[in-house]
Amino acid sequence: MAQRRNGIRNRRQADRWKRKFERHRELERQLREAAPDILHSDNFILTKGHIQHGDMTVNQHCINVAKLSVAISDKLHIKCKKRELIRGALLHDYFLYDWHVGDARKPTNLHGFYHPGIALRNASKEYDLTPRERDIIEKHMWPLTLTKIPRCREAWIVTTADKWCSFLETIHYLHGHGKVETKGTRGN
Numbered sequence: 001m002a003q004r005r006n007g008i009r010n011r012r013q014a015d016r017w018k019r020k021f022e023r024h025r026e027l028e029r030q031l032r033e034a035a036p037d038i039l040h041s042d043n044f045i046l047t048k049g050h051i052q053h054g055d056m057t058v059n060q061h062c063i064n065v066a067k068l069s070v071a072i073s074d075k076l077h078i079k080c081k082k083r084e085l086i087r088g089a090l091l092h093d094y095f096l097y098d099w100h101v102g103d104a105r106k107p108t109n110l111h112g113f114y115h116p117g118i119a120l121r122n123a124s125k126e127y128d129l130t131p132r133e134r135d136i137i138e139k140h141m142w143p144l145t146l147t148k149i150p151r152c153r154e155a156w157i158v159t160t161a162d163k164w165c166s167f168l169e170t171i172h173y174l175h176g177h178g179k180v181e182t183k184g185t186r187g188n
């Protein structure tokens with residue numbers, strides 16, 4: 001009897017893992033479809049060399065935020081422009097430097113305030129951003145950047161996903177693999 005119960009429990013657990021894995025693969029497919037140019041660009045790959053929180057790189061953090069943004073819009077049935085949601089989320093931290101190493105021009109304690117503007121400037125140089133994508137990047141640190149209030153639902157979703165991912169990464173619930181040395185270009 002106990003053996004049968006264990007068997008049922010294991011099967012349920014296996015089904016849960018399978019569903020989770022398939023969902024994860026589907027989110028990755030959507031990201032690849034919406035932003036192949038961003039994902040394969042030198043500068044986006046360069047972000048693998050910078051840590052965001054804990055042992056999570058900026059690259060993986062942005063991918064996490066994009067996946068969670070899609071998951072939130074699907075789960076809550078929030079109608080939105082998915083392509084712009086994904087692209088804005090992938091570029092929301094496109095500041096292209098290691099924010100833990102500050103200097104007079106970029107003191108680390110002010111990074112939270114100024115990096116959305118730098119990310120927007122860098123992303124604008126390389127991509128034709130839509131107004132929604134610009135809104136996502138520029139406003140994602142609200143309410144820290146008090147006057148930069150999100151104006152579209154995509155920006156609201158990304159700012160929420162960003163905070164949740166940042167929290168989980170900071171407490172090491174979401175694990176990264178640490179930074180990877182990369183060769184690339186940068187824009188700031």
Ligand SMILES: [Fe+2]
Nearest residue numbers: 092093115140
């Ligand atoms: Fe950010």
Ligand SMILES: [Fe+2]
Nearest residue numbers: 061092093162
């Ligand atoms: Fe972020």
